[in-house]
Amino acid sequence: MKLITTIYTVIGLILAMFCIVTLGYIQQTRKVKKSIEDVLYTSDIIREGERAQKLILDMETGLRGYLLTGQKPFLEPYLKGHIEFERSINRLDTLTEGRREQNQLVDLIRRDAEFWEESFAVPLLQSKEKESHSSQDNHYHDSLFNSNVRLGVGKRIMDKARVRFQLIRRDEEQIKAKRLAELDSSFVKTNEISVGLMLASILAGGFMAFLLGKTIKKRFRRMHSLANSIAQGNYSVSLVDKHHDEISSLTQSLNIMASKLQASFNHLTKINKELDQFAYVVSHDLKAPLRAINNLAEWIAEDLQTQDEDILKNLSTLRGRVYRMENLINGILAYSRVGRQTLPSTTFSVQELLQETLENLLPPPSFKIEVPTPLPTVTGERTLFYQILSNLLSNAIKYHHTQEGCIEVKAKELPDFYQFEVKDDGPGIPKEYQTKVFGIFQTMEARDVKESTGIGLSIVKKIVEEKGGQIWIESEKGQGTTFLFTWPKVPAQSLIQTPVLS
Known part of the structure; x- marks a missing residue:
């Protein structure tokens, strides 16, 4: 009661x-x-x-x-x-x-x-x-x-x-x-x-009961306002209640909760800054020797002036490993930043964004990109949606088993979400691997066959889930792959800028 x-x-x-x-x-x-x-x-x-x-x-x-x-x-x-x-x-x-x-x-x-x-x-x-x-x-x-x-x-x-x-x-x-x-x-x-x-x-x-009820209702409204402020991330709020009853105790508990959340938020902000600084230092300290190794490999190749195929292949492999290591460092840094940096939310056309993504990816002429119906206009972080499309499309092209292929992009409207599909006619993904591909550093083929960091789909999954959506795969081996993900109609708070990786 x-x-x-x-x-x-x-x-x-x-x-x-x-x-x-x-x-x-x-x-x-x-x-x-x-x-x-x-x-x-x-x-x-x-x-x-x-x-x-x-x-x-x-x-x-x-x-x-x-x-x-x-x-x-x-x-x-x-x-x-x-x-x-x-x-x-x-x-x-x-x-x-x-x-x-x-x-x-x-x-x-x-x-x-x-x-x-x-x-x-x-x-x-x-x-x-x-x-x-x-x-x-x-x-x-x-x-x-x-x-x-x-x-x-x-x-x-x-x-x-x-x-x-x-x-x-x-x-x-x-x-x-x-x-x-x-x-x-x-x-x-x-x-x-x-x-x-x-x-x-x-x-x-009856009149006294009305006045008493009105007073208590007013106090509950103040508590409701306090709870809403806390739910919206304003932890610096507090409420003074001098009645010394059960409602006062509940108000005091809300004040204590807000205070502890504020302290935790401040601590988390400090940790994030330290992580950003650490990431910058690690990135700089690791990339510098990698560039030196790459330069030394080029100088050795120039100084040797040899046509020995084994030597040239080993030097090329060395530079490839350096390039992969640099991409791996960038991918790890990008993955760690998801959820810790805010981007402005805008309303944008997915149709136009898809066109921009294809212009940047420059898929081979032998690949066809089909859009059966016009794509919707959504609200959210445009750059993040670009990352999702870019990663899914580039993977569909990169891991296709032939030089020709067809990729289909479509969407349908749900009550609270838009559901998008990126479907290809590639080799497909067996069911036992459909969950693993979203794990960090996971690839379907050896990195010597297809150059990849194995982080791209991990970033896509993290972005979608940070936005409050879901991503999954529908595929059978040899029958192509369909990546499906949902995007909320009401934008979620704070998603993060991440670079395109595959």
Whole structure:
């Protein structure tokens, strides 16, 4: 469950609790109504009896509230009711002095109240005040509370007083009916107020939930923006969240991740620079002696002035090995740079680029290049696409088993990619070699037969995969070869300039 959904659920439960409390309050007022009905007597007796019973109820409610919460303000009704009840019962005793049965009932009510206070209220108050002194006192209070309050001991005592109030009310039925009508009207108003409070609680809770949800949504949007910045390569960003909650912890984790990525990026940049410098030094230090060897071989050939075929062949082989070594060094350097240098992305016509590639390769006139349908316009690094076409076309020509051949270049559109095919009618590549040819330094023929570094297809594969595409071969031995690769419609980030090698 989402965090915002959880919060809304909790708020909904709180609102439901408000509703239950309000409904309970309405139910309680109905019970109070029945209790008040017991004290409807003649004019003076009714008023005083009602007041006396209300004071008893206030004392009972205040005591209960204090016992349940431990808060002193709940004792105010009890303390005040204790004093006022004594006055009220005395006055009620005076009013019923001429009525023996009612006076006896008032006396019994007084005794019930005194008994309730001495055997129920005072012990509980004293134990409540001492419960925090020690665990023994706390245990004693819990035991007393459970044996009295929960079992309804106090309620039974006070119920006796209420019964006696009902007996006093017996002779005042006419006033009783009138007062009941008045009470009914009052309770209707009480219910209306309760419902109004319930609706107000729901509206207030809903408004608070809306504000809380809006705040959390805003925080998640900020985190989403931070995560997008990190995903786009901006690792220097950070977000301050001072709420100190679960979302703050997640935000801090994102900040730490961004910081570590930035440190890793800086370290990688430093390593790349060192690699470039190393490549330059290695290239220079290796090429210099190779050129010296090539020059020495030419000088020896000039100085010998011999027609010995073996000597001339060995010198030619020596210069060929020097040339191959130089190409091998260039190929290794080019392969190492793939993925570490960025080129500008442009929109270009593959049809025009193919024409440019053929002009640079200058294939023999005996080879035909066919394009069955116009090639598309794509977006990406134009130079890199040139490297792919150049390597695939030059390999198709170089490794053809005859002096004549046909090469077909075509493309088709897929949902997210363009798929290109370079198909020849050469000797084909057996299935067991179709994966190996993309490995670095791998060639189908010995280098003495076909001069090659074995790096060209490795560079092609690395470029295509860096762009987010794939490259594979469809071929059978003796039935030609088709190289297929995909190029994304949406340009990938950062591809690298590499030279043409085969």
